[in-house]
Amino acid sequence: MRADELRSLSLFEGLNDYQLAELIEGGAELRVEPGVELFREGEHADFWWVLLDGAIDLVRRIDREDTVVARMDVPGRWAGGFRAWDEQGVYLATGRGVIAGRVLRVPAGVLRERSNEWFRLLHTSSRGFTTPRA
Secondary structure (H helix, E strand, O other), rough: OHHHHHHOOOOHHHOOOHHHHHHHOOOOEEEEEOOOOOEHHHOEEEEEEEEEEEEEEEEEEOOEEEEEEEEEOOOOEEOOOHHHHOOOEEOOOOOEEEEEEEEEEHHHHHHHHHHHHHHHHHHHHHHHHHOOOO
């Protein structure tokens, strides 16, 4: 994967070539295959999944049925990665391939490190507002 592939996605607007390279280096490009699960509802959201091409259904288990609640079919749509900021973060749905394609999978720890470094002011400000201190 090359930085120019990510640069074309609005999700990554404002990131420079070095930042895109760091994200690529810290992650992995994976194939999306129809019917294959990438992540499962209720499991720890240890990865951030960014769609590059293809399509992924987001499926929730409701009673005894699997129900499609959304579809990631636009490059740049993402899911997961919640453990970058919340150790208890879980996937809110199961990601299942529908149309063959590719995703960028970034470990939540890498996402946390990169976002903390790239957006220090935002990180510092939000911590002050969301984490009360005694």
